[in-house]
Amino acid sequence: MEYITNSPNETKKVAEEIIKDIISGQKKGPIFVGLVGDLGAGKTTFMKGVAEFFEVQETILSPTFVIQKIYEITEENRQKENHEFKRLVHMDLYRLEDEKSLEAIKWEEYKSEEGNILFVEWPNQIWQNALTDMIEIKIEHAGEDRRKIIFN
Numbered sequence: 001m002e003y004i005t006n007s008p009n010e011t012k013k014v015a016e017e018i019i020k021d022i023i024s025g026q027k028k029g030p031i032f033v034g035l036v037g038d039l040g041a042g043k044t045t046f047m048k049g050v051a052e053f054f055e056v057q058e059t060i061l062s063p064t065f066v067i068q069k070i071y072e073i074t075e076e077n078r079q080k081e082n083h084e085f086k087r088l089v090h091m092d093l094y095r096l097e098d099e100k101s102l103e104a105i106k107w108e109e110y111k112s113e114e115g116n117i118l119f120v121e122w123p124n125q126i127w128q129n130a131l132t133d134m135i136e137i138k139i140e141h142a143g144e145d146r147r148k149i150i151f152n
C-alpha cells in the first residue's frame with residue numbers, strides 16, 4: 001500500500017491508519033516495526049502519530065541522542081482501541097556504532113517481550129538476518145512537503 005502525504009499532520013494520520021491495520025491482526029505482540037527513510041523523511045513525525053494513537057502522554061522527541069524511549073500504554077487505551085499492548089518502545093539507531101552497542105540497549109529483549117510494540121528508526125544498522133521478523137514502513141521524500149509512505 002502506498003500513501004502520499006502533503007504535511008506532517010497527514011503523515012501522522014497515515015501512521016494511525018497503518019498502526020490500526022497492524023494491530024488488528026496481532027493484538028498482543030511483540031511487534032517490531034522498522035521505519036526506513038533518509039534524514040528528514042518523517043520517521044519521527046510518523047512516530048508522533050503512533051504515539052497519539054496509543055495516547056502516550058509524554059511528547060515524542062527524536063531519540064537520536066538517547067537511542068531509546070519507552071512509553072507505558074494505559075488500560076484505558078487498551079480497552080478503547082481493543083488491543084493488549086503495554087509498552088510503546090521507540091529506538092533510533094542512527095548513531096549506533098556496532099553490534100556491541102546494540103546489546104547494550106537490550107534490543108533483543110525489547111523486541112521479544114510480550115506486550116511490546118517496538119518502532120526502530122534506521123533498522124538497517126542492525127545486521128541483516130535479525131530483520132526477518134520486521135514489519136517495514138518506508139518513507140520517501142516526494143517534493144517539499146510531500147512524502148510517500150510505503151507499507152506492505
Ligand code: ADP
Binds near residue numbers: 007008042062121147
Ligand atoms: P526523520 O525522523 O525521518 O529524520 P522527522 O520526522 O524528524 O524526520 O522530520 C521530518 C521533517 O519534514 C519535519 O521538519 C517535518 O515538519 C517536515 N515535513 C514536511 N512535510 C512532511 C510530511 N508530509 N510528512 C512528514 N514530515 C514532513
Ligand code: MG
Binds near residue numbers: 043062063092121
Ligand atoms: Mg528521526
